[in-house]
Amino acid sequence: MPQRVYTLPTNKIQKMKEFYKNELQSTPQGAIFRAKTKNAVITGYKSGKVLFQGSSPEIEVKKWDLGLEKAKHTPKHKQTRAHSFTPPHILYSSSHIGSDEAGTGDYFGPITVACAFVPHDQIQTLKQLGVQDSKNLTDRTIRSIAKDIIKLNIPYALLVLHNEKYNRLQRKGWSQGKMKAMLHHHAINKLLQKINNQPNDGILIDQFCEPAVYQKYLASENESLPSNTYFLTKAESHSIAVAAGSIIARTSFLKEMDKLSAETGMDLPKGASSKVDQVIAKVIKKYGKESLSQIAKVHFANTHKAEKYL
C-alpha cells in the first residue's frame, strides 16, 4: 500500500483536522485525528507525523502544498505490511513495555526472552547508558549495559527455554514461532504482575511473525493478547524498552552459553555455521549423540551436517 509520511507543525495538523471534519474516524492512541477519504487514510499524530496511506495518497498530499516539507519514502523492499498493531509514534516516548528474544538462530544454547517496563522519565537515562539496538553492540558492552539496567531497578521479566524442553516441545509439534510467542506472552504477564498494573501506554513486541499468527498461537493454548499490545519489526531500534529487553535477553543467553561451555569443557560457538558442525562432531565423540538434546536445538540441519566430521 503506497504511503507518504510528513512531519508538520501542530497548527497545520489542526487545519487538516478541520478540513477533513466530515470524514473523521475514531482517533487512534497518540493521534490528533484520523480521516478516511476515497483516496487515502490520513492520520495526524501529536508527534507531528502525518501519515497518508491508501490507494492514492498523492491526491490528498497535493491538497496540502507539502512540496517544501520533507517526505520520507520507505524503499519498497523495506516496507513491511501495515497492520493495526503498528504502534503510534508517541509510544516510544511514553511509559511502555518492550519484549525481545535471543538465541533463536543459535544451534547451541537456549532461547531467552526478556521484557522490560521503562517509565517515560527513565527513557533518557537509559539512552545515556547506551541502551540501543543490541545488534550494534559487542557482547562485552551488552553485558555491562545489562548490569546498569538492573542497577536502575528497571522492572523486567526474563524466561529461559532450556534445550531439553525446547526439543521436547519441538517433537510435540510446536514450531519455534509458537515457542517464542508463548515465551513472550508469559514474560509479559509476569512483568504486568510485577509492576502491579502501574499505568503503561502499551506493550511492544519485536515482531517475528504476523500478529494474527501470534494470536493463533496464544489461542491454541487458551491464552489471549493483553490490551494495548503492538508489534513492529526491528522494534529495538525505535523503542528503548524493547532495546532494554533485547540486552537483558542477550546477556542471559551469553551466560547460559558460558555455563554450557564450562559443563562440556568446550568452547561452544554461537550461530549455526559450519564451525558449529565441527564442534557438534566433537561433542558426539566425547559424550554421545544423545547429549546434544541437553545443549542444542537438535532439529537444526547442523545435527545432520556434523556427520561428515565424524
Ligand code: MG
Ligand atoms: Mg527480536
